[in-house]
Amino acid sequence: MLSLNNIQKVFNAGTVDENRLFTDFNLEVTDGEFVAIVGSNGSGKTTLLNMVCGTSRPDSGRIIFNGNDITDIPEYKRARRIGRVLQDPKMGTCASLSILENLALADNKNRSYGLSRAVNKQREEYYKTLLEMCGMGLENRLGVLAGSLSGGQRQALALIIATMTDIDLLILDEHTAALDPKSSETLMEITKRVISEKKYTTLMVTHNLRFAVSYGTRLLMMHEGKAVMDISGEEKEKLVVEDILGKFNEISIECGN
Numbered sequence: 439m440l441s442l443n444n445i446q447k448v449f450n451a452g453t454v455d456e457n458r459l460f461t462d463f464n465l466e467v468t469d470g471e472f473v474a475i476v477g478s479n480g481s482g483k484t485t486l487l488n489m490v491c492g493t494s495r496p497d498s499g500r501i502i503f504n505g506n507d508i509t510d511i512p513e514y515k516r517a518r519r520i521g522r523v524l525q526d527p528k529m530g531t532c533a534s535l536s537i538l539e540n541l542a543l544a545d546n547k548n549r550s551y552g553l554s555r556a557v558n559k560q561r562e563e564y565y566k567t568l569l570e571m572c573g574m575g576l577e578n579r580l581g582v583l584a585g586s587l588s589g590g591q592r593q594a595l596a597l598i599i600a601t602m603t604d605i606d607l608l609i610l611d612e613h614t615a616a617l618d619p620k621s622s623e624t625l626m627e628i629t630k631r632v633i634s635e636k637k638y639t640t641l642m643v644t645h646n647l648r649f650a651v652s653y654g655t656r657l658l659m660m661h662e663g664k665a666v667m668d669i670s671g672e673e674k675e676k677l678v679v680e681d682i683l684g685k686f687n688e689i690s691i692e693c694g695n
Contacts, residue, residue, distance in 0.1 A: 439639050440467040440490065440607065445499035447485060447663070459485060460496070460663040471670075472633055472640040474650035476682070477660030478690040483643045486660070487611050490641065492516045504606060518547075521600035521638075522609040523593065525616055530596025533585025537576060537595060540584050541565045544599040568598050571635070572628050590621030594628050601632055608633065610642035614649065622646070626653060647686060651677050661689045 447460040459482050467473060477483050488494035489501065492513030501509045508516055523530055531540050542557040545565075566577035572594045576587075584592060593613060601608060610629065614622040626649055633640050644650050650657055657674055659667035659682065667685060669677060 439469045439471075439504065441465070441500075441502040442486075442489070442496075443500045443502065445489065445501075446497045447482075447489070447494075448497055451497075458663075460499075463499070463663055463665075465658075465665070467639060467641070469639055470637055471656055472638075472654035473642065473656045473658055474654040475641060475643045475658045475660060476645070476647060476650045476686065478686075480662075481660040481689070482663040483660050484611060487522075487609050487641060487643060490607075491520055491522055491609055519605055520607045520609060521603075521605040522611065523596050523600050523613040525612040527589045527592040527596065527616060530599060531584040531592055533583065536581050536583055537569075537587075538562065538565065538580040540595065540599060541568070541580075541602065544602055547603045568602055569595075571631055572598065573624075588621070589617050590625055593617065593621075593625050597625070597629060597632060601636060601638065606639065608638040608640040610640065610644075612643050612645065615645060622649075629653070647679050647682060651679050651682065657682070659685065659689075 442463060442465040445460045445463040447458075449455075449457040449459060465486075475483050475486070485494060489496055490503075492508070492511060492515075496509065499509075500507055503516075504519070532543070535543070539557060542561070545558070545561060562580065565580065569577040574591055574594060576591060576595065584595060587595065597613070613629075614625050617625060630653055632638070640654070642654065655674060656670035657667065657677065658665050666689065667682065
């Protein structure tokens, strides 16, 4: 499904600040896997997601997605099959548009725009069905501006927007990090329902070790551009935070975090 082969990535090459982050890095993600990625700051988590999405390009190596080499494919073309939710709730929605208008824009993703109404009233019931799985009552507030929503509500809307079209891969880039604990818990449950229902292959970067242990089918711990821990299957199902906390603290202290 997704394969990163012999990836090399260097920042500030040839300077005193040179940082060789990835060296011959390889990763295989199969259809339907939900991979939780943890690691200290600077371990390569977000850079990994950026290379998959196309916002950053490896210096060498290849990225294969659905059997196609996408290494040189621009970000906007990859976005047709890849949905992404970012850390900042403001990034996934347009504050000055209503919930309905935000959903209508996302509904037209990958379609040609012409001189017609942007909002199709006949799609409202469909939008309400999507929002119902959030359990926040957003389906009854379609006319409310997205900018007036709480951070948790806005991230839930961003998640629905990212997954309402026909994508093959969902990228969650610390999507609960800016939320309070209760909102984070709620959003993770919504995330679990969406992924389970639509059977998305998912990469989720998180600093919350409990979320990494409790959610997903595979756990990947990154350190200095390497996977120092890769746990899946029955071992992942039995995992508790204490099983990975020692290793996480060790690499965090090493990095000065």
